[in-house]
Amino acid sequence: MTAKGDPRVRFAPSPTGYLHVGGARTALFNWLFARHEGGTLLLRIEDTDVERNRPELVEGILDGLKWLGVEWDEGPYFQSQRLEKYRFAAERLLESGAGFACYCKPVAYASSERVGDDDEGEGDDEGTQTQKNIVCSCRDLTDAERAARQREAIPRAIRFRVPRAGTTRFDDAVFGQREVQNAEIEDFVLLRSNGLPTYQLSVVVDDIDMRITHIIRGADHLSNTPKQTLIYRALGATPPLFAHLPLILGPDRTRLSKRHGSTSVGSYADEGFLPEAFRNFLALLGWSPGDDSEYLRTKELIERFALSGVSRTNAVFDRDKLEWFNTQYLQKPAVEELLPYVEAELKRAGLWQEAWAGTERAWLGQAVELIRSRTRLLRDFTTWARAFFTDDFDYDAAAREKFWNDERLPAMLRRLADTLALLTEWNHDACDAALRGLASAEGVKAGVLINATRVAIVGRAVAPPLFETMVVLGQDRVVARLRRALPFVRPH
């Protein structure tokens, strides 16, 4: 443990769903900040809501973080295992007078009519929310009244006694100095009548206890911050520096949700995105290095990350741009960096061969080098590029129709196979010369033969240049595939 000045940040998801894009971005920013500052990142699972909690989801969240490459230094801590701390804090606040016992009937989420959530009946929800109790009547109960309620064993919650006048202020690294009227803040609940803490209480108790110095989280918490600031003060603690991140929206500009399709990071992993590409893309959603650079490898992201570059405007998640980033990371890094991912993808598809990990490693590198400029997702290696890794592939219908449309093709391909089989040297130029020689002898344009041959040996029209493909595939395989294709080569 070093000096007290070390930044300590945390990512605190609640296990009510998978790790979604918004959470991933928050986690990433915390991680980048911690790494940039040489600080510590904690992971804390906020599982105080027994109703909504799905413990089995925790594993998925951890997997998502691992895939993302966000490594935490402490934790995971579970709030469900720290309940005494929250009760103790609530009692303390009760005793100090900062909190008070509330005997009101709990109002369930479903029963309190929400505004705006329902699209029907625009006009008639006026008045339902306007009468909202900002000040709970229990806050002024006399000792006698309180005692009476206790005798009746009425369930009791603990609320915060929010000052009726004055303002509460806090600093936000993104939104600047904030100040709100206390009169606008309701007497919010700290401890529910079932003895479990609310988010407002547990988050503050833990952030104090875990010595968090910077709270980096979604801007949806901006409005909650004054309440938490009040708790910090009442507990005799100094609030940390906040940094609220703009929200990530779907294409329709509403908050990103399941309706917008895949929003869990796991689905992006499955689809074949590279973690580093995903990180690069996410980092630029609500943050800018200050200039026009976009392709920023993780090392540079860490070097350049600063809270001052965080934007205040919500950002729309742009799938196309994410895919573009993926192509960049499929293209630019050294092939060796790509190999582990290609290996995983080949294994996933059941095409992996052990030799590629050893003696044939270099061959794998050549194949990947040839294919990669045409890939957008890792999946491409086992879909259209499948023929590079197995003999078990079929002929794409569109490709057959487009390139196997000449009566003379079967005969020419047979002769090509024979010619290639006799080649004593197997390289780009030898293949090139053999094919072009045959084409001119047959009086056909080289392109016709080239395209037809490509379909015969890799089954696709969309594929790398023919002669390079031939070199990678090798003489035996090319000849065999040419002969195998003959029965299928006929005009449509």
Add this chain to the structure above:
RNA sequence: GGCGCUAUGGUGCAACGGUUAGCACGCGGCCCUUUCAAGGCCGAAAUACGGGUUCGAUUCCCGUUAGCGCUACCA
């Protein structure tokens, strides 16, 4: 409804009082070319609206509008 936040092309960002308003994705065209990509070049496309302040506003202030957030004994 109340309170708050935000507002640059379709999208993500730059310009933080003076620029022909820049970059990227996407889109269109051209080049390259044996298919498809990648790559290169070119192009269309933005300061929400109205008032101020200022010699000068994308930039500062106010209002309007719009979007979003909070307004739970959810987090």
